[in-house]
Amino acid sequence: MQLTVLLVVLAVLAVVGYHLGRSRAANAVGGRIVQLHSVPAYYGAYVALWAGLPAFLLFVAWGVSEGWLVMQMVLAGLPDRLTSVDAQGIALLKADLLNLAHGLNTGRQPDPAVVAGAEHYNALRQLGDWAVLGFGSALAVAGLWYARERISPRMRARNQVERVINIVLIGCSLVAILTTVGIVLSLVFEAARFFMAVNPLEFLFGLHWSPQMAIRADQVGSSGSFGAVPLFAGTLLITVIAMLVAVPVGLMAAIFMSEYATPRMRTALKPILEVLAGIPTVVYGFFAALTMAPFVRRIGDAVGLDVSSESALAAGVVMGVMIIPFVSSLSDDVINAVPQSLRDGSYGLGATKSETIKLVVMPAALPGIVAAVMLAVSRAIGETMIVTMAAGLSANLTANPLEAVTTVTTQIATLLVGDQEFDSPKTLSAFGLGLVLFIVTLTLNMIALRVVQKYREKYD
Known part of the structure; x- marks a missing residue:
């Protein structure tokens, strides 16, 4: 609650500082704004930054370090009999303190010292929040006063404001880059631990997937089989089915909207088609499991085919419908980017509209369309919910779309x-x-981006 109040105070002071900075800059030159180094808005932004940014950085620093700092102070006050344990015991102690501090039941009678520690934890957090509220508000007021007093006609407000904005942009970029690097490193390190226990050749080329195995000494289980070829095959099968649905339908829709539909019709149809991309994948999973899978099974029974209740065909068709907007929207943009002069030249040589589309527009737009299809394939490979709900969990090595299969993402989730x-x-x-x-x-x-880059170089 206190930190929320601090954010509100900072927002109010930033707005007040902006208006005070503008008015002071204008008053400093008697209303003759041309005598200012920067426009009044930059002076206002300068004061607003001083009013809000230092206190906001304090808020972020406290939010990041609060839990660790308060926990260390609480642990330091607990008896030695509780803290003189190994790392696993400390972790359990911290979990008990947090559960009790948040009013959760630990399932056993807690130690009185731990209960007192949880109360101490809550008291320290509340005290820290009040301290941050008071100090942050004082820091914001001091920053506002300091920045307002520094305003003068010769002050380079624009340069200073843009320098701060540039630092913020660099910081945001670094956060994105470091997050990506952290994700990749965590994935690589854990995968390396797996390949130390399982032969990579067995994993990549093995034909049987059964990861069930004993994880404790007293547990009965098999040794496990980690041949991932059935998972790769299931992923490929469902992706191919999805592309067979998405590419023709999406491409034809893009050609119609860009070459045949009137501007008014295109304005109406394109958003409607793109609504499919906004539907949650779990809803597609419901549709695949409750509607498409029974429909496919009834069709198979009608023609004498044995269709599983969960099949790759049902999941692939629904996934293809979900991916249609990716293909149609990107392809439509690419086709519209083809220079009109190419069409006019084709018409001038006597070609019909359909001939122009087949022989001129589509070859010119082909690199962009290929990139759109590549991105759609990436989307299909990474889909989880539809496969989980409609294709099953059976790691079958088969090319029959009427049987149940599983994919890489489904197994990861499982x-x-x-x-x-x-x-x-x-x-x-x-x-x-x-x-x-x-x-x-x-x-x-990378292939898709490279293709798009070449396409842009060709027509820019």
Whole structure:
């Protein structure tokens, strides 16, 4: 609550500082704004930044370090009999303190010292929040007063404001880059632990996937089989089915909207088609499991085919419908980017509209269309919910679309559900699958971006 109040105070002071900075800059030159180095808005922004930014940085610093700092102070006040344990015991103690501090039931009678520590934890957090509120508000007021007093006609407000904005933009870029690097490194390190326990050749070329194995000494289980070829085959099968649906429908829709539809019709149709991209994938999963899968099975029974209740065909068709907007929207933009002069030249030589589309527009737009298809393939490979709900969990090595299969993403989700032991090859296999999936999708995206880059170079 106190930190929310601080944010509101900072917002109000920033707005007040902006208006005070503008008015002071204008008053400093008697209303003759041309005598100012920068426009009044920059002076206002300068005061607003001083009023809000230092206190906001304090707020962020406290939010990041609050939990660790308060926990260390609480642990320092607990009896030695509770803290003189190994790292696992400290972790359990911290979990008990947090549960009791948030009013959660630990399922056992807590130690009175731990209860007192939880109360101390809440008291320290509340005290810290009040301190940050008071000090942050005072810091914001001081910053506002300091910045307002520095305003003068010769002050280079624009340069200073843009310097701060540039630093913020660089910081945001670094956060994005470091996050990506952290994700990749965590994936690589955990996958390396898996490949230390399982032969990479067995993983990449094995034909049987059964990761169930004992994760404790007293547990009965098999040794596990980690041949991932059935998962790769299932992923490829469902992706091919999805592309067979999405590419023709999406491409034809793009050609119609860009070449045949009137501007008014295109304005109405394109947003309607793109609504498909905004539907949650779990809704597509419901549709695939409750409507498409029974429909496919009834059609198969009608013609004498044995169709599984969960099939690759049902999941692939629904996934293709979900991907249609990716193909149609990107292809439509690419086709519209083809210079009109190419069409006019074709018409001038006597070609019909359909001949112009087939022989001129489509070849010119082909690199962009290929890039759109590549991005759609990446989207299909990474889909989880539709496959989980409509294709099943059976790791079958088959090319029959009427049978149940599973994919890489589905197995990753299955392996990491619930409490898991991260020293077991069973759980670590999810990271091996994730690494393979990451490499495949990264390669497809790089190919798509490279194709788009060449296309832009050709027509820019």
